[in-house]
Amino acid sequence: MTATLEVSRSNHVMLLKIKDPGTRNALSGERFYRAIEDAVRTANDDLDVRCVVVTGDGKAFSSGGNVHDMHGRKGMFGGAPEQIAEQYRTGIQRIPMAFWKLDVPAIAAVNGPAIGAGCDLACMCDIRIASDRAVFAESFVKVGIVPGDGGSWLLPRAIGYARAAEMAFTGDPIDADEARELGLVSRVVPHDQLMTVALELAARIAANPPHALRWSKRLLRESQIARLDTVLEMAAAYQALAHGTEDHAEAVSALLEKRRPTFKGR
Incomplete structure (x- = not known):
């Protein structure tokens, strides 16, 4: 069994x-x-x-x-x-x-x-x-x-x-x-x-944007074994990607408009 x-x-x-x-x-x-x-x-x-x-x-x-x-x-x-x-x-x-x-x-x-x-x-x-x-x-x-x-x-x-x-x-x-x-x-x-x-x-x-969740987890995971400068470089790269997503724009708009955001993984 x-x-x-x-x-x-x-x-x-x-x-x-x-x-x-x-x-x-x-x-x-x-x-x-x-x-x-x-x-x-x-x-x-x-x-x-x-x-x-x-x-x-x-x-x-x-x-x-x-x-x-x-x-x-x-x-x-x-x-x-x-x-x-x-x-x-x-x-x-x-x-x-x-x-x-x-x-x-x-x-x-x-x-x-x-x-x-x-x-x-x-x-x-x-x-x-x-x-x-x-x-x-x-x-x-x-x-x-x-x-x-x-x-x-x-x-x-x-x-x-x-x-x-x-x-x-x-x-x-x-x-x-x-x-x-x-x-x-x-x-x-x-x-x-x-x-x-x-x-x-x-x-x-x-309830949060899927890409931001995954990239945040990768940063936390790598931080256990990598140097600070390496993790900072990864964070900069992921941040650049995050700023280009539709979900980031939706999150900011929803915050300013005081409404619940709708994330689509894009």
Whole structure:
């Protein structure tokens, strides 16, 4: 059994829901990896998509790796060391690479436990909102392995090196309130309000011009690895493009005329 990805659309927002109740939404299987890549490709190619929301089905966001497969040395966990390394490269590591290429803003609506790779999946998103039932753990050491899906790169950028090191070296879980204190999530909401709050935020993001959103995300993404002068040069280039769009003219006109703008991605 492998996870499935339920993809739906509402106005300018794409919702991705991970579904595998038998493993509490473990992230595994060629079908699942391909579905993530396909969803990202669709979002990038379609200017009508302006925000993506990621959540889990049922009581968990994602349990990460399939522990039963680890125990049985099956799937990506089976074979000689060089086979396992290649299975990580061509398997679960496709998820962080896909999200790194996602041009539109992404929100993780963390509805329950986000464990191991599930915690890292949340970190792949730009914004994280947690249910008060959410739990986070960078728990790879608890099963004698390392963060194999990019967590060692993602988590320090979300909460800083020292706090990420504490989570990774102990493997201990933290609750939603502690996650907020660490800056891992931006807000904690009652469980039954999670999707309402996440989708409302997505709608506020999606109300903006699609090109400006995508270029802003690219600048934020590159700022994590590039020098200031490089990012400033990129900003100047994108700004020149932005000033030439119809959406920019519409935004300025609407502001001066005190009306709601209508953006067409042009």
